Amino acid sequence: MDAKNPKELWEQVLTQVELSISPANFNTWFRNSFVVKIDDNIIYVGVPSQFFKDWYLKKFHSLLLKIVRDISYEFRNIEYVIVKDDGHRKVSREPKSRSGAIELPLDEFYINKSDNLNPRYTFDTFIVGSFNNLAYVASQAALVRPGITYNPLFIYGDTGRGKTHLIQAIGNQFKKQYPGRKAFYLTSEKFAVDYTDSVQAGTANRFKDKYRQYDLLIMDDVHFLSKKDKTQEELFHLFNALHDTNKQIIFSSDRPPVAIPDIAERLKSRLASGMAVDIGEPDPESRMAIVRKKAASHGVFLSDDVIEYVSTTLSGSIRELEGMVNSIICQAQVKGSVPDIAEVRQSLRSFTRPQKVVSIKNIVEKVAEFYGIDEESIYEKTRRREVVRPRQIIMYLLREDFNISYPTIGTKLGGRDHTTVIHSCEKIKREVIVDTSLSKDIQSIRSLLV
Amino acid sequence: MNISIEKKEFMNAVHIVSRFSDRKNTTLPVLSSILIIAGDDGIKLRATNLEIGIDLKLPGKVSLNGVVAIPAVVLQQIAGSFTQEGSITLEHTGDLITLTGETGKSSIKTIPYDDFPSIPFPEGTGNRIIVPGILIKNLFSIITPCASTSTIRPELASIYISIEGGTLTAVATDSFRLAEKKIPLTNKGIQGKFLIPAKNAADIAQALPDEEIIISFDEHQCSFISPTRTLVSRLTNATYPDYRQIIPKESIVEAIVLRKDFETALKRNTIFSDSFQKTQITFDPKKNTLSLFARNTDIGESTETLPARVTGSALDLSFNHRYLSTIFSLTPAESLSITAAGIGRPLIIRGIGDASLMYLVSPMNQ
Numbered sequence: 001m002d003a004k005n006p007k008e009l010w011e012q013v014l015t016q017v018e019l020s021i022s023p024a025n026f027n028t029w030f031r032n033s034f035v036v037k038i039d040d041n042i043i044y045v046g047v048p049s050q051f052f053k054d055w056y057l058k059k060f061h062s063l064l065l066k067i068v069r070d071i072s073y074e075f076r077n078i079e080y081v082i083v084k085d086d087g088h089r090k091v092s093r094e095p096k097s098r099s100g101a102i103e104l105p106l107d108e109f110y111i112n113k114s115d116n117l118n119p120r121y122t123f124d125t126f127i128v129g130s131f132n133n134l135a136y137v138a139s140q141a142a143l144v145r146p147g148i149t150y151n152p153l154f155i156y157g158d159t160g161r162g163k164t165h166l167i168q169a170i171g172n173q174f175k176k177q178y179p180g181r182k183a184f185y186l187t188s189e190k191f192a193v194d195y196t197d198s199v200q201a202g203t204a205n206r207f208k209d210k211y212r213q214y215d216l217l218i219m220d221d222v223h224f225l226s227k228k229d230k231t232q233e234e235l236f237h238l239f240n241a242l243h244d245t246n247k248q249i250i251f252s253s254d255r256p257p258v259a260i261p262d263i264a265e266r267l268k269s270r271l272a273s274g275m276a277v278d279i280g281e282p283d284p285e286s287r288m289a290i291v292r293k294k295a296a297s298h299g300v301f302l303s304d305d306v307i308e309y310v311s312t313t314l315s316g317s318i319r320e321l322e323g324m325v326n327s328i329i330c331q332a333q334v335k336g337s338v339p340d341i342a343e344v345r346q347s348l349r350s351f352t353r354p355q356k357v358v359s360i361k362n363i364v365e366k367v368a369e370f371y372g373i374d375e376e377s378i379y380e381k382t383r384r385r386e387v388v389r390p391r392q393i394i395m396y397l398l399r400e401d402f403n404i405s406y407p408t409i410g411t412k413l414g415g416r417d418h419t420t421v422i423h424s425c426e427k428i429k430r431e432v433i434v435d436t437s438l439s440k441d442i443q444s445i446r447s448l449l450v
Numbered sequence: 451m452n453i454s455i456e457k458k459e460f461m462n463a464v465h466i467v468s469r470f471s472d473r474k475n476t477t478l479p480v481l482s483s484i485l486i487i488a489g490d491d492g493i494k495l496r497a498t499n500l501e502i503g504i505d506l507k508l509p510g511k512v513s514l515n516g517v518v519a520i521p522a523v524v525l526q527q528i529a530g531s532f533t534q535e536g537s538i539t540l541e542h543t544g545d546l547i548t549l550t551g552e553t554g555k556s557s558i559k560t561i562p563y564d565d566f567p568s569i570p571f572p573e574g575t576g577n578r579i580i581v582p583g584i585l586i587k588n589l590f591s592i593i594t595p596c597a598s599t600s601t602i603r604p605e606l607a608s609i610y611i612s613i614e615g616g617t618l619t620a621v622a623t624d625s626f627r628l629a630e631k632k633i634p635l636t637n638k639g640i641q642g643k644f645l646i647p648a649k650n651a652a653d654i655a656q657a658l659p660d661e662e663i664i665i666s667f668d669e670h671q672c673s674f675i676s677p678t679r680t681l682v683s684r685l686t687n688a689t690y691p692d693y694r695q696i697i698p699k700e701s702i703v704e705a706i707v708l709r710k711d712f713e714t715a716l717k718r719n720t721i722f723s724d725s726f727q728k729t730q731i732t733f734d735p736k737k738n739t740l741s742l743f744a745r746n747t748d749i750g751e752s753t754e755t756l757p758a759r760v761t762g763s764a765l766d767l768s769f770n771h772r773y774l775s776t777i778f779s780l781t782p783a784e785s786l787s788i789t790a791a792g793i794g795r796p797l798i799i800r801g802i803g804d805a806s807l808m809y810l811v812s813p814m815n816q
Contacts, residue, residue, distance in 0.1 A: 024477045024478045024479070024565075025478060025565060027477040027478075028477050028478040028481065028500075048500075048684075049500065049501070049670065049671070049684035050570040050670045050671040050682075050684065051498065051500045051501075051503065051567060051569070051570055051684065052500065053570070053670075054567070054568050054570040055567045055568060058568055082669075082670045082687065083687065084687040084688060
């Protein structure tokens with residue numbers, strides 16, 4: 001501990017003071033005090049007003065002096081100064097601006113208030129590959145004759161496949177092509193909140209009018225509407241109103257319209273009535289194109305082997321891919337050079353998914369529970385049919401999903417020989433191909449284990 | 451301690467002193483109490499909340515010296531309930547103080563007074579001026595509402611007092627409007643300036659006597675001393691903005707209106723003002739009128755046209771009506787002079803025949 005550090009010193013003093021006076025006194029007199037400076041072994045204590053100064057001198061001076069002398073004999077005296085009202089709270093040191101090249105691009109967060117669209121999402125930055133070609137073509141067609149060709153346009157696909165990018169790009173393009181018309185982007189969650197707010201405020205009519213005025217309505221993540229019956233009804237009416245007047249509507253979801261659970265039939269059929277296209281998993285070539293474009297947009301040109309490595313190591317979503325690219329770009333900017341394959345490999349280690357850690361016992365427990373048998377019986381030598389099958393499945397899962405060696409599996413499951421384990425695994429492997437009920441069982445067990 | 455005081459005197463004293471005790475912060479109970487000191491030099495009441503402090507002497511008979519601290523709220527309620535003439539006796543025994551009047555007797559628990567802070571009374575040196583208390587009292591009470599109520603900028607939540615060339619100038623602003631009032635001084639030699647927190651000034655205004663007082667101040671505090679009482683306030687330790695810069699030097703139009711006309715017109719206009727409290731003022735030099743216009747989409751709209759002597763060019767400006775109506779509490783003048791310097795520039799209102807006051811209001815964005 002450095003006794004010369006004013007802040008640390010004062011904290012040390014205060015803890016001592018707190019012990020020797022009443023909490024009320026401590027809170028009143030010491031809460032706002034601090035050490036201004038230590039100069040020539042005199043401690044200057046900052047206090048808010050003359051009231052404090054007088055009282056410190058009268059009541060606490062000897063106590064404080066004793067405490068600081070205990071800490072160090074060097075201190076000669078304590079003086080009290082009245083501090084400025086506006087001075088000391090400000091942080092004196094502003095964060096130093098780093099080199100200009102990596103100034104944070106704030107404009108990426110800019111969102112247009114009137115239509116909610118993020119100008120960052122355009123078709124220029126959208127990579128078209130075989131996986132999203134259909135969706136891209138459909139959206140282009142919808143833009144040529146909005147409200148007529150595909151209405152509604154329903155785009156679905158797993159998270160991070162670029163749904164939001166695509167539909168926002170449609171919105172931005174629409175604004176460019178048809179300057180007089182109004183576009184609006186929102187998430188279904190926002191819609192639900194808006195609706196409940198308007199009901200609460202008694203302005204449901206204004207809510208209706210608000211959404212009926214748009215020429216293009218884009219609703220993201222429509223599957224979040226499941227179970228919200230009233231909001232669905234409102235969307236249903238809104239849909240009819242817009243559809244009847246030939247206004248383009250675009251939805252996105254993580255699954256096809258028919259597969260959205262807990263959503264009213266009439267709405268479901270309407271969602272599916274136009275064009276429903278899916279965005280699949282990006283193929284490696286597209287992923288490479290995405291990585292290259294993303295890096296180039298930040299002014300960093302990666303070598304081909306780096307791009308290949310990045311796009312093939314992980315089978316994650318495009319969003320994760322972007323995350324990896326961003327981390328490489330950040331490194332490149334900090335170091336001032338483009339990283340090579342070895343460095344990239346090193347830095348992306350954190351992106352690799354953590355290995356699933358599930359104990360054998362846990363699996364046994366889950367499987368036993370699934371088949372409704374006693375957990376203990378798995379470990380026993382019994383050959384009852386209802387126990388043998390689950391035991392074999394456990395072995396199969398341990399081998400297939402968790403790569404545990406045959407002998408280990410054997411010893412863990414009640415001291416069996418490794419050949420028994422091999423036999424069981426082979427058996428299930430064979431059967432799972434022909435026996436659909438078995439493969440279904442295994443699938444559900446797997447989902448239980450995640 | 452054993453003292454006896456006139457009920458009326460005691461009531462007034464408690465009323466004044468209790469304002470200075472701490473009403474919110476209860477961390478230190480002794481700060482929300484009144485200290486009664488009975489000594490050889492008479493009876494004194496003291497209170498402080500560490501921002502302001504008071505020491506008030508009051509006449510009475512001391513039979514036995516002593517010191518006692520009593521919760522201010524309790525004492526104030528008791529003192530407020532006195533009705534008859536006569537005197538009251540305070541006797542301190544143990545940790546109870548007994549108040550005995552002609553008809554009743556009440557015992558109050560006291561608070562240990564050891565923690566009662568010393569009030570930093572000035573040591574006589576430094577700058578001092580002598581003014582009638584009533585002037586300062588009026589000055590503080592009319593000007594404090596113009597100061598900012600927010601504590602973000604302590605300098606704007608204060609009144610700026612500058613003493614120069616035999617005049618005391620007090621300024622208060624919340625950055626939307628500004629009031630400046632001057633009072634003449636008898637002793638001309640003193641120079642100086644200080645910032646007193648507006649909240650403190652309001653409390654001090656309530657406690658100042660009408661007779662002559664001595665104001666003395668140093669870097670950190672100021673005091674107001676009369677033979678019977680001493681008031682102390684902390685000063686704001688900050689720099690006041692150079693307010694003179696925003697006062698327009700020239701004007702393009704001036705209107706002189708009767709205060710009565712302006713007041714009633716504004717009052718009626720207020721009914722129609724919107725959520726921004728906007729009132730539009732139109733100077734019409736051709737018709738010699740000043741008109742006020744307000745519109746509220748929910749209620750309707752209203753125009754008030756009042757006769758005025760308008761010299762200069764026609765002009766429309768919008769203001770917050772609350773800021774306009776402040777002028778009526780600032781000056782007693784019968785006619786008001788309203789001068790404008792152009793669009794987007796502040797309006798200056800003065801009372802005709804009242805040169806001591808200048809009130810400035812910033813316009814709203816049109």
